[in-house]
Amino acid sequence: MDRHAWKPFLERWSDEWRIANPPADPATPSWLGFGPASEAEVAALEARLGRTLPPSYREFLLVTDGWTHAGPFVWRLRGTREIGWLRDLEPHLIGEDENEDEDDLLARSLLVSLEADAGVVFLDPDDVDEHGEWAAYDEFSWTAMGPVRHASFHAKMYDFYAGFHSLDRPDCETRREWDASVERARLAILAGELDEPLAVLEEAVRFGRDRADLLLYQLRIMLGDPHDDVSHHVERPLSSSAGWEPDPVLLSGEILPLLRAEHARTPQWRSSTLDGLRQRGAGPVKELIGAAGQAPLRYGVPEFDAAVRAVDWSAADAWPRLKEAPALWRPLTDDHVAPVSLLADPRIAPLITPERGREILTACRGTGR
Structure with missing residues (x-):
């Protein structure tokens, strides 16, 4: 330089x-x-x-x-x-x-x-x-x-x-440029691109863009990254200090079911991501976590949900059947880029290897909701 x-x-x-x-x-x-x-x-x-x-x-x-x-x-x-x-x-x-x-x-x-x-x-x-x-x-x-x-x-x-x-986090042109880059990356992901948008989101995270953190969390989870390596991507944007709140539809329908499933697998001597958000989460996040009567797990929009539920998970063709479903997936909100609720189901999660997660993510999907 x-x-x-x-x-x-x-x-x-x-x-x-x-x-x-x-x-x-x-x-x-x-x-x-x-x-x-x-x-x-x-x-x-x-x-x-x-x-x-x-x-x-x-x-x-x-x-x-x-x-x-x-x-x-x-x-x-x-x-x-x-x-x-x-x-x-x-x-x-x-x-x-x-x-x-x-x-x-x-x-x-x-x-x-x-x-x-x-x-x-x-x-x-x-x-x-x-x-x-x-x-x-x-x-x-x-x-x-x-x-x-x-x-x-x-x-x-x-x-x-x-x-x-x-x-x-100054309110300046650099921040607006990164927010625009994050939005372009989101649209590219929904069109089936992956590696280049991933790099953009990782750089945007360095600049403190909370939305990039939450988008990146969904991608990293689907790609099979260990929980310890990705938990900060969901804890940071949902913390009380972030000053940014994602849509409660995404939180309650996709993110929290995944965090609850991870919490259930966490040894009692260890703090889970859910434990951390109970202590440090933003007010609306804590309210959703503490809400009584959790709704049954759903897999996103009705068409995708129905296709997933039609799969016999004990059958040998479970993965080939599931592989057809992403064509019906649509984002629930503007911060939703991956069907992460699949990983909250103990019958489905073992089927989604990192290679299959990439296959799901790169399947071309529409952006409409």
């Missing part, structure tokens, strides 16, 4: 930060960075380090000599006069635990963060790609995750930018 691409990206970030965090004085500049470093200042830094900086980081410094509010836990990135090897600037971080590989990584890395919440951001000069980019890491002691790798400094900054959107 060169300076001509960095500038508009960082300007947008700055403007959106101001929307989410309006200053007391409206005359306060929105720019989160500083003045650009000169070519001479960058060259002096490279001479001091004895290394040529990776391209995206070098170009970044030529746009802004440091940065503020890189992430919710990184308040300041270093400028050219402050950048240096981590072993020289923060030697106490090396040897804090018994992980020799991590110590080696820290000892050789370039420290680029100045102020952070018990954490550091650094670049690894020994992990270089074909474009000359150094791998970038952040590590926070309170996560117990160890260093988290990104392909380049630009990739790390983009991750910080997405994290800002996920937490602060």
